[in-house]
Amino acid sequence: MANNPRPNRYKILIERLFFNHWSEGTADFEFARDELESVATSLDMKLPKNLGDILYALRFRIGYPDSIVETQPVGLEWIIEGAGRARYRFRLVKAVRILPNPNLATTSIPDATPELIRAYALDDEQALLAIVRYNRLIDTEVAREIWTRG
Numbered sequence: 738m739a740n741n742p743r744p745n746r747y748k749i750l751i752e753r754l755f756f757n758h759w760s761e762g763t764a765d766f767e768f769a770r771d772e773l774e775s776v777a778t779s780l781d782m783k784l785p786k787n788l789g790d791i792l793y794a795l796r797f798r799i800g801y802p803d804s805i806v807e808t809q810p811v812g813l814e815w816i817i818e819g820a821g822r823a824r825y826r827f828r829l830v831k832a833v834r835i836l837p838n839p840n841l842a843t844t845s846i847p848d849a850t851p852e853l854i855r856a857y858a859l860d861d862e863q864a865l866l867a868i869v870r871y872n873r874l875i876d877t878e879v880a881r882e883i884w885t886r887g
Contacts, residue, residue, distance in 0.1 A: 747791045748802040755805050765828040767820045
């Protein structure tokens, strides 16, 4: 029997909230953080203690459900931004991607991250910051830029 992954409750909550407000042609709408509570109640779902983590996770870690992404017109994407105290706004904005320039030289740097850090560095932003720090990527690259520019 196939092992189906458990649906992410944050995605389930935001999907219901999104479609409570969105209709074809809508480019933005606001919602209050406490709407997450009413949506969770209607879904008979337990909320996390930190409601802000739901929005933070969706904005920066896990992304939106496919059903929300499918509503994005070509070249645009949904963002969630602050709209006041405990208020947020879904807004369509131009999709922006920062891509490396293939014409620039690549500098190989040996990985100096301690094994203990690497073992627990899964996929969150704190792990990434630890790897950047241990490998001195910021100060090494800044020094190289200063040196090459003279």
